Amino acid sequence: MSHRILIVDDEPNIVISLEYLMKKEGFQVVVATNGDAALEQASAFLPELILLDVMMPKKSGFEVCQALRANPALTGVKIIMLTAKGRETEVTKGLALGADAYITKPFSTKDLVLQIKSMLA
């Protein structure tokens, strides 16, 4: 049984690349391009891991992360936050809000895949 992964990002090209990488690993992938859609998909799809972009219009990744952690149906879901800003304060904030890992864009695809695999193991 393959792992379920939710990809949340507002950049279409980044979504394409992430989707390709995850499918190549044999995961089941669902995509959301904004925060509200992300929460909806998460409840419906119950992913094991979420790749979550921080800078999104309307609802930021931090808010989404907080909401996900508050949802009892989603206990145990792994969250990896992706950000292009990469300031120390944001890393701390993300981890404090319950993210399991924090990855700075641009990222190494190999490292990302390895990290996801180890977290799902």
Place this chain on the structure above:
Amino acid sequence: MLQGWVIVLASFVYLGILFAIAWYADRRADSGRSLIANPVVYALSLGVYCTTWTFYGSVGRAAASGIGFLPIYLGPTLLFALAGFVLHKMIKVAKANRITSIADFVASRYGKSQLLGGLVTVIAVVGVIPYIALQLKAVSNSFAILASYPEIIMPAKAGAVPLFQDSALYVAMILAAFTILFGTRHLDATERHEGMVAAIAVESTVKLIAFLAVGVFVVWGMHQGVGDIFAQAAAVPTVARRLATADSPAAYGTWGTLIFLSLFASLLLPRQFQIAVVENVDAKHLSRAVWMFPLYLFLINLFVLPVALAGMMHFPNGTVDADTFVLTLPMAHQQEALTLLVYIGGLSAATGMVIVETIALSTMVCNDLVMPLLLRLPMLGLAARADLSGLLLEIRRWAIAVILCLGYLYFRVAGEAYALVSIGLISFAAVAQFAPVVIGGLFWKGGTRDGALFGLAAGFAVWAYTLLLPSFAKSGWLPDGFIAHGLFGIDLLRPQHLFGLTGLDEITHCLVWSLLANLGGYIGVSLQRVPNVREARQATLFVGGAEAAGLPGWHGSAGVADLLPLAGRFLGAERAQDAFTRHAQQRGLQSLHELPADTRLVNFAETLLAGAIGSASARAMVASVVTEEPLGINEVMNILDEASQVRAYTRELEQKSLELTRATAELREANARLRELDRMKDDFISTVTHELRTPLTSIRAFSEMLHDDPKIDLAQRSRFLGIIVSETVRLSRLINQILDLAKLESGRAEWTVAAVDVAEVIREAAESLTALFAEKHVTLELDASHPGLMVLADRDRLMQVMVNLLSNALKFVPAESGRVKVGAGGTVNEVRVSVADNGPGIQSEDQEVIFDKFRQGAGTTDVLTDKPQGTGLGLPISRQIIEYFNGRLWVESAPGAGARFVFTLPRQAGDNDQNAD
């Protein structure tokens, strides 16, 4: 030929001339060309010190005691040697505080106390009235003697003639009328009477000439020089006794006492204070008066002893009063002209004294006695009366009349009890009571109101008991038993041998006890407490001199609206208006209405009023309109601080610390601004970083994917490479725009400004985008038919704006059905270009946000990716460019109704005629 009518006529002609001189001097003063503003006039006017007491009395005293007349003139000589320390300071202080009299001076010094001013006034009036009586007596006597010319008959005893035949009564009435004319013609803000001073200077000259003339006549006319007189006198035993003084400690003591007494009298007698201090035009005049006044005294005394000796020899049997020798010697030799001159000289001496003394006293009575009382009586409603200046003059006129009346009464009742010289000394001893509080007040800051009150009252009481009451008793007003046996028969209380002190003459005896009580009271009571704030403030003003001028007198404020009417009530509206206007001009203001309601204005008004009604009353009146704020503790400390240097230093420190505080505040503000800028810069960099990293992320991800997996199929591979290429383009565009914006914002952008045809730019921009529009099947309509819409701008930059707006529109309109419409037109002054689309529109709250850097419209929800294309820098850059050319760029839109971007630019001057649509 010296009939009564001749004498009367001569008297009136002389007084008429004096009045003409006074009138002329007043006129000159009004036109600003003061007649008396020179040191000679000042020195001569000080000669008012020499009254009939000098003119007639010195000879009398010389006949009684030889050189005993001299100390009265040596004292003032010594005082003027000290002028640099005492008089100069008094004048400065009096001018700075607009002091109007000695009562005002004392009241002002000890915290502007009305009670103190009143006490000084009472002492001065009581002390000086006998002295005025003396003048009346001298004039009426001289008139009576002259009227019997050529016979020499001593006048009848005062009081022996019926009231209405008494020439002294008429003399008093005439002098009262004359004084009122001189002294109360108008109410001067500074209480200076230039006309009076001029007349007094003339009188001084006349009496000096008259006396010198008598002297010359007696010495060289009647005898063969001074040596001859002394030689003859030595031969007559009764006369020879006057050639030396009793060689005893008591005699030397009396001598010293008289020098000391006259030293203070020449400063503290109300008329001396009036002339030397109040009427002083310029403190510089004091410099020459320092020697001129003593020289005047020297000259007027030059022939006293020879005349006295000659008189004693000429009238050996004592039937002729020695006080009249000056007049009777020329009479005895039928020197009619000289006799008349002497009479006029005596009249000068008397009128001069009476005029100045009564003016000074009336000012004190009015300002320090009557006005404070009247203002306190609520039933009179004076405090609310609009114009009090008339009332003030009225009070002074009445005061003059009453004072002269009292003088006449004293003359009538007590006139014969004493020789002229004794009366003068009683007055001297009375005003000597002012010495501790005046001199102490000038040099000692510790004196308090209570101390001054106590000292003055004690000294005055002792003076009255030891000198005045005995003089009454000798005049028969009082039973004289208490003189011989003491009050209540207590031997120790004998007024002229108080506590058993014997061996002194009555004047010295009085001075010893009265000044002991006075000084003891003044110092002892003053030391009971530290001066309160108001006393300390006045002490600083008086003792500190000019240095203290900056000290605030009031800690409250009142505006011109309150103070001008107040001053107007006492000075008259016009005079007050003038004074305020001058004050405003001094402060560099256009009109008096610009005067701020500050401490300085209040102080000015108070000083102005003080000139009219005295400092104590002025303070009370000003207090009624000023809302005084309590003194802060710092100010109290400041005033109490003895060392002015410490104060100056403290002030400097405060200044510095104030400057430091200010600088600190500025620095803090600048720091906050910097921190804000820093935060903004940080945010900007963070945003830029994000914007740069986003395309980089895609590029790296796809590159790695292609690199790591050679087995990717061709279609996928070409799609990935396409993405990489487009993200690279996006990245480089972003970098260009960031650099562009940085250049624009820092002002380093290069501009090629020229006349640009807007229609042409629109066409060119549209052409360059034709392919893109065609690709998305969007219709582009150009309404750029107006030729020659000329603006002054950089053509390439304008093109950049146009392309940006068009591509923006293209980005947001739907494919196939999208329509973009460009309009151009303008008014006389500006060119207006609009780019309208039928896209989703922009919500009103976003209409300004879209012009911020990296903030793109979020109302484009129907777009698949939810994320608008572009860098978010196009609109900010466009706005920068348009604003650089003094234009405006904005958007008009409603959600769902499309957006319409509009910019305007100023039309280039000179092409209006072509395009006035």
Place this chain on the structure above:
Amino acid sequence: MIRSRLKAQRLAFLFLLGCFFFNYPLLSVFNRGGDFFGMPPLYAWLMGSWLALIVQMIWVVESRGD
């Protein structure tokens, strides 16, 4: 007025000098019989020293500069 402190001090010195001239004990020296240029010695002394004092005051006040 007496602009310089020095002038004021010179005058103050004359004040002290005058106090000495015009008072006991110096007066007792001249308080005797005989004559001095035809005048009693005490009278001559007082008038003479008075005039001298005034002359010195003139000199102090009117002299230029210090």
